Amino acid sequence: MLMWRKLEHYRRAWRPLFISVFFALLALGLYLGMRPTPPPAAYSWQASFYHGGGIFALTLLSFLAFARWPWWLRAVLLTLVGVAVEMVQALHPTRTTDWHDIVANSTGLVIGLLLIGGYQYMLRRQTA
Template sequence: MKLLIERLMVRYSLWFKLTFFALLALGLYLGMRPTPPPTAYAWQASGYHAGGIFALTLLSFAAFPRWRWWFRAGFMSLVGLAVELVQSLHPTRSPDWGDILANSTGLVAGLLLIAAWLMLTRHVRS
């Protein structure tokens, strides 16, 4: 199973990179535009933040498997903080500590899933 996934990651590396940058661009656009995305419930905005950073973290692993965990965490944190900074500059948007917490939750969940995957595959190799 591990070998199959590694082969897929190598074979579709370009597609993972393109998908990563497309999702990153979409997230930055939605986070930095003057009007927020429509939400029916208050928890949906946190779901957008956590889900987006979680998906970006996982895609960053598929696209760039050699990145260190601290670089991946720093890059994703900067993405989330940049969105909140730009939101503070728009008169119709406002930064929120809850969004930063949601970003952090998505990031930690993604990093933990990657770490679990690496530990499982390392254990299988031995």
């Protein structure tokens, strides 16, 4: 049970790095999502992996950087990021919007939120 407390110590100690990495990944995701040419994808599942994996990583990093955000705020902000990228893609003639991307974003977000909730549950259970 000591493991959860040690993980929380590391999260707090490395918070400035997590903030920097969160904003760097957010900027990279916005750039790749909003540029006129799509990133290369040899298979159809790769685009969904880019979307879901990116939002999943941002969800985890948002917790590591900003742990006091409530889950619903984290969900709303990252959903807005995903929707904004899709809206900008609709404006580019070389890009297309796809509902599968929104589903992949939502899946990555939900999995990330579940992992964060499990971590918080285990941390509360240890301190109780």
